[in-house]
Amino acid sequence: MIRVQAEDFDIGKEVEALLGGRTDIGAVVTFTGRVRDHAGGERIAEMVLEHYPGMTEAELARVEEEARARWPLQASLVIHRFGRLRPGENIVLVVTAAEHRGDAFAAAEFLMDYLKTSAPFWKKETTGEGAARWVEARESDDAARARWEGERK
């Protein structure tokens, strides 16, 4: 399941709703990405996340489908926020559920590595001094994604 929204999410409630009282799930991994209050030695006052409505949902669904093709997940959820966010606020939630932890951990990491390099979101940070700038993509994110390319199941 994927969701793109401006509103915050409650991690506990999302996990509970996703699992829905199932008793066959042995492992649940949750990853939450949050807005940091600093970048490159500067204080960050706020961030605006722009996205491409329509393609964002399509890309996230594609990434989730790929994860479910690679690992035997019993449930999965990706929520990504957009709009104006302040330090400490949630940006993204990934939840994966499987019988065993190995699959849940790997799938959660895969989902994050793939969504960071393919979902059409762009962050613009405003520093404490009021200067706004677009966040640059990191090579380390491409490298993190590349790790999975060689091991298609």
Next chain:
Amino acid sequence: MTVKLLYFAWVREATGVGEEEVTLPPEVTTVGELMAWLKSRGAGYESAFARAPVIRAAIDRAHARPETPIAGAREIAFFPPVTGG
């Protein structure tokens, strides 16, 4: 061919346009050729597409490459490398 073009993040800021309908000349057949053509449409486009090597594109909401043909496309988007997550 008439197509809807979308621009995001600093590409949108540089062109000064979020979306527009354009009629393309027949010699523009790929994403890369479209970027070169757009560059000649004014100062804003020129400054945006001066960074063409880093600009990414999507055709009908799927990632595309400079050599991807644009025939039949309804919507083509240009944007910087993504920074979500």
